[in-house]
Amino acid sequence: MIRRIAAVAIRRDSAAQQGSVEDQVYSELRDRFMSGVYLPGEVLTLRNLAANLGVSPMPVRQAVRCLIVEGALEMLPNRTMQVPRMTRDRLAELLSVRRALEGLATEAACRVVTPRQILAIEKIHALSHKAFESGEMRRSLVMNQRFHFALYEAAQSSVLMPMIQGLWLQAGPFMHLALSSTAGMRWDGTHHLELLQALRDGDPTEARLAIERDINKTAEALLVTPHFAAGRTEAPERRVARG
Amino acid sequence: MIRRIAAVAIRRDSAAQQGSVEDQVYSELRDRFMSGVYLPGEVLTLRNLAANLGVSPMPVRQAVRCLIVEGALEMLPNRTMQVPRMTRDRLAELLSVRRALEGLATEAACRVVTPRQILAIEKIHALSHKAFESGEMRRSLVMNQRFHFALYEAAQSSVLMPMIQGLWLQAGPFMHLALSSTAGMRWDGTHHLELLQALRDGDPTEARLAIERDINKTAEALLVTPHFAAGRTEAPERRVARG
DNA sequence: GGGAAAAGACTGTGATCACAGTAGGTGCTT
DNA sequence: AAGCACCTACTGTGATCACAGTCTTTTCCC
Structure with missing residues (x-):
């Protein structure tokens, strides 16, 4: 089930946005992470992200890999990607x-x-x-x-x-x-x-x-916030990605 | 001109090397960078690296992107990749x-x-x-x-x-x-x-x-070493990648 | 012979397809 | 009605092809 809530084109902001599509995707995803668009524990998929950004899965793959290396995203043993919970x-x-x-x-x-x-x-x-x-x-x-x-x-x-x-x-x-x-x-x-x-x-x-x-x-x-994950044995509560 | 000096298969070390090909490529490249296999100023290309590692260019692309994000590799405006010089x-x-x-x-x-x-x-x-x-x-x-x-x-x-x-x-x-x-x-x-x-x-x-x-x-x-690049206007001296 | 233009090789990038593995849902069987 | 098996949908991964650049080399003309 592919839910395209709002397939916002990646080139929306700043008319003369330059660089490769991948650079734009990477930059956009960074902004979203820093702005709290995605919540801890949320599960993201390549194709959903691609559809949501209005681009093909290809540039998203590389951008997402970079985010994983930076620790902004986590890859579970199941090969699914989720926003890391915080302890x-x-x-x-x-x-x-x-x-x-x-x-x-x-x-x-x-x-x-x-x-x-x-x-x-x-x-x-x-x-x-x-x-x-x-x-x-x-x-x-x-x-x-x-x-x-x-x-x-x-x-x-x-x-x-x-x-x-x-x-x-x-x-x-x-x-x-x-x-x-x-x-x-x-x-x-x-x-x-x-x-x-x-x-x-x-x-x-x-x-x-x-x-x-x-x-x-x-x-x-x-x-002092009560939002911490208890550990590795926390409840699933897997939020489905919105895009 | 593709020079295959030694197309070493990536799975050479440790028989039960696990994980995706990309993970192995990434890990191998990290080791090589830390071991000084590649010299500052050296120019690397995807296809040469892929041929040298004995894999297709695809996994190398993503591994290399990650290295660029980490600052281990540099992408010039010409879209060519080189090992950063040190100042x-x-x-x-x-x-x-x-x-x-x-x-x-x-x-x-x-x-x-x-x-x-x-x-x-x-x-x-x-x-x-x-x-x-x-x-x-x-x-x-x-x-x-x-x-x-x-x-x-x-x-x-x-x-x-x-x-x-x-x-x-x-x-x-x-x-x-x-x-x-x-x-x-x-x-x-x-x-x-x-x-x-x-x-x-x-x-x-x-x-x-x-x-x-x-x-x-x-x-x-x-x-005290004399190996520093003078700045952004240094001589080209572009070493061709060996693989 | 020297310089400009064109042709060639090679670059990273993006799209598309195939594949193996997994998760979840559905229907059948007991 | 409960449990198991199958099946569908979907996941990330890798390969291959096409394309638009850049850089080098060759070739042609003045």
């Missing part, structure tokens, strides 16, 4: 590595960031804060992500950036599942403001500490 | 991230490592040292890698291990190019011994410092 241990590890890598990136960024970039980051923070105040949690999460990535991009590191993206990619589905509801989420942008001040002062160490505090805050919010 | 900046970044991640893994390993595992690591160190003494640099490098990975594997982290492997994968071709000659390489296993002592003492902080010192030592040895 408390795994989340703690991800956050630990985030602290290390994003701390490094923040230090590097602080040393070379331009006033113009700082302004852009401030702007993104304002948007995130505004979205949070109006209860648009989804949008606030996305803007928060943009805030972090705008910062790390200033570091201009071709090593750190892909690794950090990989971490967000792995945590994406779970983060959106756990935080997209307003319940129990009392976020304040204190650490973001501290970071911005450190950037203006050109104080890498303080900037690093601010980011680490921000990640710790996220950790506190995430680790 | 001093990039190497410094890789080593910086290695310090952070392998430090983390070492701490974690130190907390859960068993005496039996410590013995195994000691054994590997002895082999590495012995190979170095007899001038077998290639073998010494491989054993050194096994030493590190045996340590990190003790940490049992499904997050850290793949990331660290990715780092070694990116640095692999350059490391072997720079260090496989005995010239200018005066390695001593002091830091390895310090690490082993810290493991026995159950002192995570000291273990972490020992690994960091070890990586710093490697950094010193690597950063």
Whole structure:
């Protein structure tokens, strides 16, 4: 049974989308994972994804393989692919590595960031804060992500950036599942403001500490959610992919 | 012109090699990159690789895409694939991230490592040292890698291990190019011994410092080599793939 | 003889088909 | 009515072909 709910053509966004079809598929799927389109435990199939993206299965195969290598997708022994469930241990590890890598990136960024970039980051923070105040949690999460990535991009590191993206990619589905509801989420942008001040002062160490505090805050919010998988023996609850 | 120098079947090693052909190809290519089979700047093509591995181009395509995502391979604007050249900046970044991640893994390993595992690591160190003494640099490098990975594997982290492997994968071709000659390489296993002592003492902080010192030592040895690419405007010098 | 143009080889990419294995559903048998 | 077997639908995987580029080489003309 092939359910084509909305066969959105992959070229929808940005008229002059360039690159091969596979690159577009890969990019689109990355965005979807980071945006929480797919939920932990959800089962995806090549042909459904292809139909949903409006492309042939071929480019999807390779994009999906890459996502598996990155840990954003899991291949079960049955050869079926599913969005990995999250365990408390795994989340703690991800956050630990985030602290290390994003701390490094923040230090590097602080040393070379331009006033113009700082302004852009401030702007993104304002948007995130505004979205949070109006209860648009989804949008606030996305803007928060943009805030972090705008910062790390200033570091201009071709090593750190892909690794950090990989971490967000792995945590994406779970983060959106756990935080997209307003319940129990009392976020304040204190650490973001501290970071911005450190950037203006050109104080890498303080900037690093601010980011680490921000990640710790996220950790506190995430680790209390009841969304964790109990282990390898959890109930099936296999969600069928929507596309 | 298809040059089949040695069309080695992919199933050569270990009779009961399991998994799909693509998994085997991917695994084999990873090993080759980490072993320095391919040199920085070398150009690889799908069909040559496929012929060399004795498989059809199809599985190679996907494996190669994954390697590109991991940063082990580069795709030029011409759509040709080449082993990335190394720059001093990039190497410094890789080593910086290695310090952070392998430090983390070492701490974690130190907390859960068993005496039996410590013995195994000691054994590997002895082999590495012995190979170095007899001038077998290639073998010494491989054993050194096994030493590190045996340590990190003790940490049992499904997050850290793949990331660290990715780092070694990116640095692999350059490391072997720079260090496989005995010239200018005066390695001593002091830091390895310090690490082993810290493991026995159950002192995570000291273990972490020992690994960091070890990586710093490697950094010193690597950063003085004259093998760096000058930048984006370097001479072509495109080595043709051997397969 | 030198330079421009065309022909050739070879590249990655995408589509389509065949295949083996699995999961789930249906119908028959006991 | 319950249990078992078969059968259908669907999964990822691999192979093969066609195609549009690029790069090299050859060939023709000035």
